[in-house]
Amino acid sequence: MNLLTIPLRCARRKWPRFVLLTLVFALGxxxxxxxxxxxxxxxxxxxxKLTAFGANILVSPKAETLAVSYGGVSLGNLLYEVRHLDEAxxxxxxxxxxxxxxxxAVAPKLVGTAALxxxxxxxxxxxxxxxxTIKKYWRIKGLFPTRENEVVLGSALAARLGLDFGSxxxxxxxxVTVAGVLSPTGGDDDTVVLADLTLAQRLFRLPGKVNFxxxxxxxxxxxxEDIVAQIGGKLPGLxxxxxxxxxxxxxxxxxxxxxxxxxxxxxxxxxxxxxxxFSMLSAVNERKAEIGLLxxxxxxxxxxxxxxxSEAVLLGAAAGAIGxxxxxxxxxxxxxxxxxxxxxxxxxxxxxxxxxxxxMALVAALAAAYPAAKxxxxxxxxxxxxx
Amino acid sequence: MLEARNIAKSxxxxxxxxxxxxxxxxxxxxxxxxxxxxxxGSGKSTLLNILSTLLxxxxxxxxxxxxxxxxxxxxxxxxLRRRDFAVVFQMHHLLPYLxxxxxxxxxxxxxxAPAPRDAVERARRCLDRVGLGGKHxxxxxxxxxxxxxxxxxxxxxxxxxxxxxxxxxxGSLDPATGREIVGLLxxxxxxxxxxxxVTHDLGYASCARRVLRMENGAPACAA
Numbered sequence: 001m002n003l004l005t006i007p008l009r010c011a012r013r014k015w016p017r018f019v020l021l022t023l024v025f026a027l028g029x030x031x032x033x034x035x036x037x038x039x040x041x042x043x044x045x046x047x048x049k050l051t052a053f054g055a056n057i058l059v060s061p062k063a064e065t066l067a068v069s070y071g072g073v074s075l076g077n078l079l080y081e082v083r084h085l086d087e088a089x090x091x092x093x094x095x096x097x098x099x100x101x102x103x104x105a106v107a108p109k110l111v112g113t114a115a116l117x118x119x120x121x122x123x124x125x126x127x128x129x130x131x132x133t134i135k136k137y138w139r140i141k142g143l144f145p146t147r148e149n150e151v152v153l154g155s156a157l158a159a160r161l162g163l164d165f166g167s168x169x170x171x172x173x174x175x176v177t178v179a180g181v182l183s184p185t186g187g188d189d190d191t192v193v194l195a196d197l198t199l200a201q202r203l204f205r206l207p208g209k210v211n212f213x214x215x216x217x218x219x220x221x222x223x224x225e226d227i228v229a230q231i232g233g234k235l236p237g238l239x240x241x242x243x244x245x246x247x248x249x250x251x252x253x254x255x256x257x258x259x260x261x262x263x264x265x266x267x268x269x270x271x272x273x274x275x276x277x278f279s280m281l282s283a284v285n286e287r288k289a290e291i292g293l294l295x296x297x298x299x300x301x302x303x304x305x306x307x308x309x310s311e312a313v314l315l316g317a318a319a320g321a322i323g324x325x326x327x328x329x330x331x332x333x334x335x336x337x338x339x340x341x342x343x344x345x346x347x348x349x350x351x352x353x354x355x356x357x358x359x360m361a362l363v364a365a366l367a368a369a370y371p372a373a374k375x376x377x378x379x380x381x382x383x384x385x386x387x
Numbered sequence: 388m389l390e391a392r393n394i395a396k397s398x399x400x401x402x403x404x405x406x407x408x409x410x411x412x413x414x415x416x417x418x419x420x421x422x423x424x425x426x427x428g429s430g431k432s433t434l435l436n437i438l439s440t441l442l443x444x445x446x447x448x449x450x451x452x453x454x455x456x457x458x459x460x461x462x463x464x465x466x467l468r469r470r471d472f473a474v475v476f477q478m479h480h481l482l483p484y485l486x487x488x489x490x491x492x493x494x495x496x497x498x499x500a501p502a503p504r505d506a507v508e509r510a511r512r513c514l515d516r517v518g519l520g521g522k523h524x525x526x527x528x529x530x531x532x533x534x535x536x537x538x539x540x541x542x543x544x545x546x547x548x549x550x551x552x553x554x555x556x557x558g559s560l561d562p563a564t565g566r567e568i569v570g571l572l573x574x575x576x577x578x579x580x581x582x583x584x585v586t587h588d589l590g591y592a593s594c595a596r597r598v599l600r601m602e603n604g605a606p607a608c609a610a
Binding site for chain 2: 001002003005006009010012013014289290292293294295296297298299300301303306379380381384
């Protein structure tokens with residue numbers, strides 16, 4: 001028998017009120033937990049989908065430039081001592097960082113020019129499987145190459161040269177076939193020959209070498225700076241930089257989803273708190289005589305406050321337990337119905353459930369703080385005489 | 388043991404402060420049974436609330452064991468109510484969701500002091516003493532008015548207080564049950580408990596050793 005006996009007995013004997021209030025509060029907790037699961041999964045999924053719109057990290061050799069001017073006229077920067085990266089070593093280093101799970105694609109590139117008939121055309125050597133991961137917006141007339149001596153032409157270049165898919169021509173020392181022609185992208189890809197990287201390395205006599213590597217990283221779980229730092233650590237001497245505009249644009253979309261769900265969850269939580277607060281306030285008014293009696297028996301103001309807060313904590317913890325379980329189930333179903341995450345469904349975590357219980361208990365205690373303080377301030381004689 | 392000196396109290400009303408007690412002084416000796424009688428509105432319940440520290444006077448002092456208890460800080464006041472004073476009300480005020488035994492144990496659940504090891508045993512003895520031997524686990528709703536008042540008296544007894552204040556303890560009971568309750572208070576007083584009882588029934592008041600009659604907020608005479 002102690003101070004907690006009173007709220008426990010009260011909850012047991014007045015169970016319909018307790019159950020109803022718990023359910024209302026649990027509804028709030030369920031909505032919050034479900035929204036949290038959905039936003040987390042949808043945020044991750046959204047970011048993965050946005051990855052298709054470009055890389056966000058660039059790995060390149062540290063190039064030395066020389067500013068050239070003469071007579072006060074700038075002639076631009078002169079790039080000298082152009083160095084190449086070793087493809088296998090660079091890709092392997094990037095894939096081996098501690099945050100490698102956040103690396104969605106690693107796309108090495110070798111850029112140069114090669115003779116096509118009488119003219120020189122720009123050729124970009126790529127790994128098509130990785131390139132398609134970061135450029136899902138590519139639309140192709142024909143097919144992507146499946147063999148080394150197949151190439152893809154940019155739309156503008158194909159039109160200028162009068163080539164189409166199925167055309168065969170000599171590119172430098174290699175006989176190649178056009179596997180497909182890209183639909184206009186509005187970018188650099190419209191004016192180049194996209195060749196398999198191995199073919200390009202042979203064309204430019206740079207076996208195993210690349211100019212730079214584009215990396216697409218998922219930043220929902222960690223800041224991009226961490227990934228950049230880890231890649232930099234694995235590849236000392238290379239320049240590793242985050243393409244901030246890409247990252248920020250991508251994360252803005254993810255954060256919008258997360259902020260929206262947070263706002264909705266907060267509205268639900270505040271409403272649930274208001275219900276608990278008003279209910280406790282009405283309980284305080286109903287139980288004035290009880291409060292007066294307790295004070296006459298020697299209960300301190302803090303004791304009375306603790307009794308009402310304990311009732312709320314009990315209610316919050318029960319609602320939190322229900323909410324953690326139900327919220328997980330509802331979130332899972334919503335994700336499944338929306339088909340938002342593919343195979344990835346929210347996982348149940350006992351630690352998270354415990355955190356929800358504690359959080360809801362705290363929130364309930366805060367909601368009950370004013371009614372409980374009001375109860376503690378009640379004058380015992382006034383409370384007893386008034387009834 | 389308990390002394391009230393020049394107690395005055397007014398309540399606010401639309402016409403300004405309405406005096407309820409004017410310059411009331413009294414003493415209660417150890418082991419005394421004092422009945423305070425008077426008509427409704429004579430100030431007897433207000434006086435009892437002030438004596439039992441449930442209400443602060445506008446002026447005057449209440450001395451208990453030589454200390455003015457009207458000026459005590461909140462924590463000491465709660466300790467005094469917990470330890471030395473016990474109050475029984477007209478509307479017995481039992482918590483409806485606690486059994487008779489749990490209601491009697493309420494003074495030990497304050498969380499401010501550890502309950503005695505024999506708290507439950509003491510509560511059982513008190514219930515037996517007031518004649519509720521077989522009804523320890525009944526909820527108040529399943530007890531008669533007289534039985535509920537007995538539980539309230541058992542609750543006052545369990546902490547072995549020095550003074551029992553009873554505010555119209557027979558007010559909501561039929562005459563026969565009222566007589567039983569007053570008889571119980573007499574028995575407790577005979578065992579050494581000091582009792583201050585407010586009543587408007589002169590018949591019950593005659594059971595006390597001393598009677599203080601209140602009229603218009605002041606003692607009319609003492610018998």
